[in-house]
Every structure is written in structure tokens, then in C-alpha cells.
Amino acid sequence: MPDTHDPHDRAHHSAHHSAHHSAHHSAHDRASASSRPPSPPDRNASLVTLGASGTTPEDVVAVARGGARVELAEDALAAMAASRRAIDELAARPEPVYGVSTGFGALAVRHIPPELRVALQRNIVRSHAAGLGPPLEREVVRALMFLRLRTLATGHTGVRPEVARTMAAVLNAGITPFVPEHGSLGCSGDLAPLAHCALTLLGEGMASDAPTAPTAPTPAPDGQGGSDGTDAGAARPAGELLARHGIAPLELREKEGLALLNGTDGMLGMLLLACEDLGLLLTSVDVTAALTLEALLGTDRVLAPELNALRPHPGQALSAANMRRVLEGSGMTGHHQDDAPRVQDAYSVRCAPQVAGAGRDTLAHARAVAARELAAAVDNPVVVGEGPDRTVASNGNFHGAPLGYVLDFLAIAAADLASITERRTDRLLDRNRSHGLPPFLARDAGVDSGLMIAQYTQAALVSELKRLAVPASVDSIPSSAMQEDHVSMGWSAARKLRRAVDALTGVVAVELCAATRAVELRVAGSGRARGMRPGPAAVAVVGAARAAGVGGPGEDRYLTPDLEAAERFVRSGALVAAAESVTGPLG
Numbered sequence: 334m335p336d337t338h339d340p341h342d343r344a345h346h347s348a349h350h351s352a353h354h355s356a357h358h359s360a361h362d363r364a365s366a367s368s369r370p371p372s373p374p375d376r377n378a379s380l381v382t383l384g385a386s387g388t389t390p391e392d393v394v395a396v397a398r399g400g401a402r403v404e405l406a407e408d409a410l411a412a413m414a415a416s417r418r419a420i421d422e423l424a425a426r427p428e429p430v431y432g433v434s435t436g437f438g439a440l441a442v443r444h445i446p447p448e449l450r451v452a453l454q455r456n457i458v459r460s461h462a463a464g465l466g467p468p469l470e471r472e473v474v475r476a477l478m479f480l481r482l483r484t485l486a487t488g489h490t491g492v493r494p495e496v497a498r499t500m501a502a503v504l505n506a507g508i509t510p511f512v513p514e515h516g517s518l519g520c521s522g523d524l525a526p527l528a529h530c531a532l533t534l535l536g537e538g539m540a541s542d543a544p545t546a547p548t549a550p551t552p553a554p555d556g557q558g559g560s561d562g563t564d565a566g567a568a569r570p571a572g573e574l575l576a577r578h579g580i581a582p583l584e585l586r587e588k589e590g591l592a593l594l595n596g597t598d599g600m601l602g603m604l605l606l607a608c609e610d611l612g613l614l615l616t617s618v619d620v621t622a623a624l625t626l627e628a629l630l631g632t633d634r635v636l637a638p639e640l641n642a643l644r645p646h647p648g649q650a651l652s653a654a655n656m657r658r659v660l661e662g663s664g665m666t667g668h669h670q671d672d673a674p675r676v677q678d679a680y681s682v683r684c685a686p687q688v689a690g691a692g693r694d695t696l697a698h699a700r701a702v703a704a705r706e707l708a709a710a711v712d713n714p715v716v717v718g719e720g721p722d723r724t725v726a727s728n729g730n731f732h733g734a735p736l737g738y739v740l741d742f743l744a745i746a747a748a749d750l751a752s753i754t755e756r757r758t759d760r761l762l763d764r765n766r767s768h769g770l771p772p773f774l775a776r777d778a779g780v781d782s783g784l785m786i787a788q789y790t791q792a793a794l795v796s797e798l799k800r801l802a803v804p805a806s807v808d809s810i811p812s813s814a815m816q817e818d819h820v821s822m823g824w825s826a827a828r829k830l831r832r833a834v835d836a837l838t839g840v841v842a843v844e845l846c847a848a849t850r851a852v853e854l855r856v857a858g859s860g861r862a863r864g865m866r867p868g869p870a871a872v873a874v875v876g877a878a879r880a881a882g883v884g885g886p887g888e889d890r891y892l893t894p895d896l897e898a899a900e901r902f903v904r905s906g907a908l909v910a911a912a913e914s915v916t917g918p919l920g
Contacts (some may be wrong), residue, residue: 380404383486383501385412387708388479390700393605396504397476403501405486405494412488413497416716419723420491424450424587431727432591432714433491454590455535461528461594462538464516468568469526471509471546473831476602477523478504478530480707481593489710489717490592491725499534499583506578511539511547511568518812519733519823521713523599526824531593536572536582543567588725596711600736603827604703607743610834611696614841615689616919617903618750619652620912621844622685623659624871625757628851630668630768631678633660636686648693651920653686658916663868665855679766681756688753695746699739706736733823737806740826747833748795748802751840755795758788761847774850774886781889784847787896791843794836801833842899845908846883849875853885870915877911878902 379399381392384406395401423430429444445453469477478500484490485497510533516525532538541547545566575582585593626633633656634640641653660666677683714725762784764772775783805825811818852867852875867875879885882898902908913919 382406383409383483385409385487388483390605393476393479394609396479397472397606402505405497405501409486410494413492413494416488416491417493419716420588423725430725433587450587454585457590458528458531458535461524462532464513464525464529466514468547468549469512469514473603474509474512476606477526477599480598480602481527481596484596484710484712487710489715490712491588491716492592496583496589502580503533506542508540508542508574509547511550517599517824519600519737519821520731520817522596522731523824524594526599527594527596533571534583536575538571539568540571540574541566541568542574592712595713595731597706597731597733597736600733600823600827601706603831604736604740607830607834608696608700608703613906614837615693616655616909617841618689618754619655620659620908621841621848623656624848624852625761626682627660627663627665627867627871628761628848628855629682630665631682633657633666635683646690646694649686649690651693652689655919656686659870659912660868664866679760681753681760689750692746692750695742699743702735702739733821737821737823737826740823740830741804741806744830744833745802747837748798751795751798751837754840754844755791758791758844758847761851762788770851770854774847774854776886776888787843787846787892791840794839798833798836801829805829838904839900842896842903845899845903846895849878850886870912873915874911877907881907
């Protein structure tokens with residue numbers, strides 16, 4: 334594996350309701366990622382121009398999910414050409430230079446003669462493409478490749494412009510390398526996943542150009558992998574796909590194999606995608622929490638700006654403002670002093686802005702870390718300096734700790750947000766705490782069970798989220814003959830977070846089902862709220878949910894289709910859009 338040491342030492346906003354949210358995850362096991370239907374590559378998609386100065390989170394999402402095409406700016410091509418000249422000069426020297434004329438990791442002590450260096454670079458790709466498990470989602474692979482291309486474009490890795498052009502061509506052709514889920518320790522970077530991508534550039538390994546994630550290749554009799562091609566996303570030999578799209582395979586030169594592998598791009602890509610999703614989910618939670626408060630005839634006085642200003646956390650103020658706007662004009666709020674007076678609403682209702690706001694502030698921190706990483710040039714060694722002073726320097730910048738920590742932090746926030754959401758749902762279903770609503774929001778309790786088992790499903794998801802909140806970043810395990818004796822496990826943290834985002838979406842979907850059903854039962858005159866009317870935003874959300882296939886009150890029915898429709902309604906951004914049709918843009 335690549336080493337952090339030079340051999341001489343002995344020895345690298347979501348704009349949550351933007352157009353990007355219409356792009357989708359590829360189909361994959363629900364246990365490993367969000368179950369979005371895949372989007373095919375759009376030949377008329379937007380164009381992202383990648384310069385030497387970097388890119389934006391929005392560009393990453395556009396390429397990963399929206400099929401945006403990539404072109405390299407002239408300054409990036411010039412920067413790569415200049416750094417390549419420095420590598421060629423170093424390669425011609427008799428003394429060994431790590432990554433250029435030596436082995437890697439614990440093998441960095443060996444000086445490699447010029448006639449073996451092409452084989453050296455090819456072999457590091459082949460040997461490091463050693464992952465196992467189901468294939469990564471298409472959007473994760475595209476994000477990973479685009480982010481590695483971004484680092485190449487900085488001119489600090491020493492690769493030829495031809496390498497970057499080939500990677501851009503593969504992205505633009507919609508070719509998705511087969512990348513197994515398991516193999517990265519998050520240090521030195523995401524080695525195995527990046528190696529599987531690099532293998533495709535060489536015309537080796539397996540890939541797909543279908544608009545889905547590649548299915549696992551079916552072993553061929555020669556043991557080299559194969560497929561009968563009957564599945565839409567069936568993995569095919571990468572060389573065959575390159576030829577189909579007129580892309581010549583690369584022959585790597587000094588430093589180039591290493592430069593394609595030694596980065597944090599997988600961790601960063603999954604972090605950026607999760608930030609995009611969580612931005613939408615946090616606003617979705619504000620909407621469903623407001624509907625629950627409304628259905629429980631609670632008070633919105635706790636959402637007053639002057640009260641939230643007493644504790645100046647920006648996320649709390651934003652969530653409280655969102656809830657106030659959703660509840661504006663409601664005839665249901667403020668009845669907590671009627672028949673069975675309540676001095677205060679329960680914590681799960683009253684403290685909703687505090688918990689969701691803490692999640693918002695956690696997300697803001699994660700975005701700040703992601704932005705710094707997005708501005709970085711992560712490789713080892715790197716080309717530094719200008720002109721005749723340009724040289725190669727070893728470093729430890731590939732260590733994934735900064736990303737691993739925030740990936741774990743977001744999983745913790747998602748688990749707690751799910752926990753308070755489930756408590757609100759349970760309150761809606763319990764006749765002893767719902768202030769006049771029927772048990773389990775059932776039509777004829779006893780004959781009907783209503784949403785009783787939907788809450789079981791929600792509780793199961795919450796329990797899963799709690800397990801996913803256990804940090805991965807504290808679980809270092811040494812590798813490479815103890816040369817890489819501390820690793821970040823940031824990749825594992827990222828995989829957990831994707832599962833957590835998916836589970837949180839389901840939890841919010843169940844609250845949506847319960848809250849909209851409860852609002853409709855109030856309107857129908859059930860309990861003490863006869864004649865009370867919900868606010869315009871609640872009316873808009875209920876109407877849009879029903880139009881989207883989320884069923885309302887009535888006789889018991891097969892409930893999974895309702896829950897799935899609600900999950901799609903939340904995931905697509907339609908929930909937030911319905912509320913915003915009345916409130917205007919929410920934070």
C-alpha cells in the first residue's frame with residue numbers, strides 16, 4: 334500500500350430543493366444505500382468545467398446524480414503538463430524518489446529501474462483492486478471518479494493530461510467501473526475502490542455503461558470474471574466498453590498509478606451526497622413536526638423568535654422559523670388549555686427545533702469540513718513548488734480522520750433526529766396522549782389496527798439508526814506490515830451514514846403518514862377539534878401527499894404501498910415543495 338514516508342526517511346449547501354434532488358441513487362440493497370431509481374446518463378445534461386482551482390459540492394452532485402458531463406479547463410491541462418515535466422526530470426535521476434522510482438508502502442525501500450516502471454504502475458493498480466462485496470451505487474462511483482479527477486486537475490499529482498482526459502471520457506460515456514463495497518480503510522485514502530476505477534482506465538476489470546450500478550460479475554470459466562449480459566446493469570469487460578465508446582486504454586507511466594489510488598475521494602463523495610440528502614431531510618422534519626404539533630392541538634408559542642434568540646444556535650432559529658411558517662394561519666394550534674389543560678407540550682413536540690437545529694448545526698460543520706477537503710490536493714507524494722524549484726514531497730494528507738469524524742457525527746445526529754421523530758409519531762397513536770384522536774388513528778379501533786404496525790416499522794428503523802451511530806473512526810486497525818499503523822476507517826463511516834440517511838427517510842415518512850392522517854381526522858370532526866381548520870400549509874401537504882399515493886384515514890388496508898409512497902414523497906423533495914407552495918422557500 335502507499336506509504337506516508339519518503340524512503341530517505343526510511344522509509345499523502347445543500348441546496349436541498351434544487352434540481353440536483355431530482356437525480357437518483359442507483360438501485361442497490363436497502364441495507365447499503367438509499368433506494369432511488371437510477372437515472373440514465375443524459376447526453377444533453379449540464380456541463381461541469383473542471384479547472385485547476387477545484388470544484389463545488391453542487392458540481393459533484395450534478396456529475397454523480399445528474400449525469401453532468403465534464404470538461405477540463407485549459408489552466409488544469411497546463412498545470413498537469415507542468416507538473417509532469419517535473420516528474421519526468423525526477424524519474425531520470427539515479428537516486429530513488431518515492432512514488433516515482435520506488436516500490437510502495439512497506440516496499441518503498443526498493444529502487445525500481447526504468448525498464449520496470451511501467452509494470453510497476455500497472456501492477457499497483459492490479460494488486461490494489463482487491464475489494465469484495467456487492468457493487469457500490471453508481472452515484473458513489475461517479476462521485477469518487479470525479480473527485481479523483483479534480484485532484485489530478487490541480488497539477489499536484491504529476492500525471493499527464495492524457496490520464497485526466499481519459500478519466501473524463503469514461504465519466505462522459507456513462508461507464509461505471511465495478512467497485513466492490515469493502516476494501517478501504519480510509520488510509521492511505523480509499524485505495525481499493527480507487528484501484529477498481531483505475532483498472533477500468535487500463536481496459537481491465539469489469540464495468541457497465543448501463544444507467545444502473547453494475548451487478549456483480551458472473552465468474553467465467555477462466556476465472557477472469559464475466560457476464561451473460563442479460564441484466565441491464567450487467568458488468569462487462571472494461572476493455573470492451575472502452576472500445577465501444579472509442580476510448581483508448583491508458584498505459585501508465587511513473588507516478589501515475591499511485592496518483593490514481595491515493596485519495597480520500599470515496600469518503601468525500603459520500604459525505605457530499607449525504608450532506609445534500611440531510612439538508613432536505615432536516616427541512617422535511619421541520620414540516621412533519623409542525624403537522625404533528627398541529628394535529629396534537631399544541632402551542633406554537635414556543636417557536637417565537639424572541640424565545641429562540643435567547644439561545645443563539647443558528648440551526649435552532651432556522652428550524653423554529655420553518656415550523657412557525659408551516660403553522661401560520663392554523664386554527665388548531667393553541668388549544669392545549671381546552672378540556673384537558675396542558676401547561677406545556679411534551680419534549681418531542683416542544684423541543685423539536687432544538688433537536689433538529691442541533692442537527693442543522695452539525696450538518697453545517699460537516700459541510701465546512703467537506704469544503705476544505707474539496708479544496709485539497711490529496712496525494713502522496715505531491716508535486717510542489719514552481720518552475721525550477723518544483724519537486725516531489727511526501728506527506729500524510731491522505732489520512733481520512735477529518736472526514737471520518739464528521740461522517741460519524743452526522744450518523745449520531747441522524748439517529749437522534751429519528752428518535753425524537755418516532756416519539757412524536759407514538760404520541761399521535763396513543764389515545765391517552767393524543768388529546769382526542771382515535772387509538773392508532775384507526776377507523777374502528779379493535780376491528781382496525783390503523784397505524785399500529787407502521788410505528789413498529791419506524792421503531793425498528795430507529796433502533797437500526799442507533800446501531801449505525803456507533804463510531805467507525807475510533808476503530809483503527811494496522812496494515813501494510815505495520816507501516817500504516819493507524820487508519821481512519823472513514824470509508825466504513827461513510828457507508829454507515831448512507832444507510833442512516835436511508836433509514837431516517839423512512840422514519841420521517843412514517844411521521845408524515847401519521848400526522849397527515851391525524852390532521853384529516855381533526856377536520857372530519859373526530860374528538861374535540863370539531864370545526865377547527867388546519868393551516869394552509871398543512872392543507873397543501875395533505876393534498877400533495879394524497880395525490881402522490883399516500884393514503885389517508887379509513888378501513889385497514891395493505892399498508893406498505895402507503896409507506897413506500899410516503900418515503901418517495903419525502904425523498905424526492907415533494908413534501909418540502911408542497912409546504913413551500915404556501916410558505917415560500919424554507920431554510
